[in-house]
Amino acid sequence: MANVPALYRPGSTLNIRTSKLYHVTVVVEKVFTPFTTSQVLVVRVISPLPTHPSLLNSPEECPWTLDKEVAAVEHLKVHPDCWYCDDVDYEVNDEVHMCRRASDSWTREVDAYHILANSSLSGSTVPIFYESGDLILDETRAIIPRVILLEYIPDVTSVSSLGDIGVITPWHVRTLVATAVRFNKLGVVHWDINRGNVLIGAKRAVIIDFGESTSQIQDYIKKFSDNDWGGQVDESQDPMAVERMVTQPDPTTASRLADADNFQSNRATTCRLSNGYVYQNHSHLSTQQA
Ligand SMILES: Nc1ncnc2c1ncn2[C@@H]1O[C@H](COP(=O)(O)OP(=O)(O)O)[C@@H](O)[C@H]1O
Ligand SMILES: [Mg+2]
Known part of the structure; x- marks a missing residue:
């Protein structure tokens, strides 16, 4: 010592x-x-104190239990729009947040893939979307865990894991930026373009993770007029974000x-x-x- x-x-x-x-x-x-x-x-x-989000959100600090999930769902029955609430125990509050987030991300991603799956991007610069559904479990749960079945793309690495962005070619950059422009036009803004969500391979350049996206059509209903949609696209700056992620360390x-x-x-x-x-x-x- x-x-x-x-x-x-x-x-x-x-x-x-x-x-x-x-x-x-x-x-x-x-x-x-x-x-x-x-x-x-x-x-x-x-x-x-350990209520700080970045500490609270780590799995070790807030392990899942069925009791907390049940309490969260009971709370959400009374306050369906709640993401965080002051009148429940903080661990239940965290579960409320997680339940809402899981369902929100799944819904956003499914809406986005319903649009993307019918485009030429599918199977090329975004994964093929096969199905969405519910996970059937023997054990009792208070929520239904949702599932999305997507194409697995082998031999790709996320830009965040690449180490050397020198392997990203002008073709990758062009293709990825064009993809963002295209999905914006189709009616999807991503909002979460980060290095973990861009996958690079010798022959593939792929954008994934539409869990924070907004779609012009949601659950088969057009939610944004074409004019309002232009505002979403301008605000998101998806193509610029893509370019930044693949050209800057x-x-x-x-x-x-x-x-x-x-x-x-x-x-x-x-x-x-x-x-x-x-x-x-x-x-x-x-x-x-x-
Ligand atoms: N379709 C896929 N093919 C290959 N790898 C994938 C695919 N989807 C996700 N991954 C890998 O899993 C990681 C996390 O996926 P992502 O959808 O971004 O989840 P999260 O919501 O946790 O960010 C990605 O960075 C990538 O390495
Ligand atoms: Mg991600």
Whole structure:
């Protein structure tokens, strides 16, 4: 312990700026020595308190139980439009949120695929849509888990997992941007274009995950006039977002690496990543909610 800097000893308070630009304050509970390339600590989160969404939403913090699901569904019977409510226990509240989100995402994705499945994008730059349905279970559930059956696309990698965006060719970029323009015209705005939702392969460029999308036709009813639809398309900026994701390196990786560089500049070894970044030895913390 004598060799451990005071900053990392039990009882030390650390302030962390997370990738989402939040601040989290933690206190060191335990330190794993010897330090090698990183410093591994067990820490207790002090603030924000564990109701903070990014902490609350992690599966370990809020495991599913049937009791909570039943309570959430009872609550939703009385307050069908509720996403979060102050008058229920926070764990039930979280389940209310998850139930709403699951059903909302499924509905959005099914509406989008009903439009996309009839277009030439299907099976090329968006997965083939086979069916949507309900999961039949032997066990008792308070909700019906919904299912979407889609084409599995082998030999593709999401841009977020690629490491090297140098493998993305001008053909991929053109194809993906044209896809976003096209689905906007067909009556779908994606709203959630991120690097995890763009898949790249030698012969395929694919956009997935329409769980946050808006469709001009929903449940077979036209919900937006053509004029209003133009407003949705302009606001979403899907094609611009696609272009950005496939032509610019992930800024969160870049800023994380810059932080690591500053933090350890006095004792680090230089590394070059496959995507061209140069950075110095990194540090990480294991967090544990006590
Ligand atoms: N049709 C598919 N073919 C191949 N991989 C897929 C397909 N759909 C999803 N994936 C993989 O699963 C990951 C998560 O899928 P996604 O639909 O974006 O779920 P989430 O809602 O969790 O973001 C994607 O980044 C991709 O790696
Ligand atoms: Mg996704």
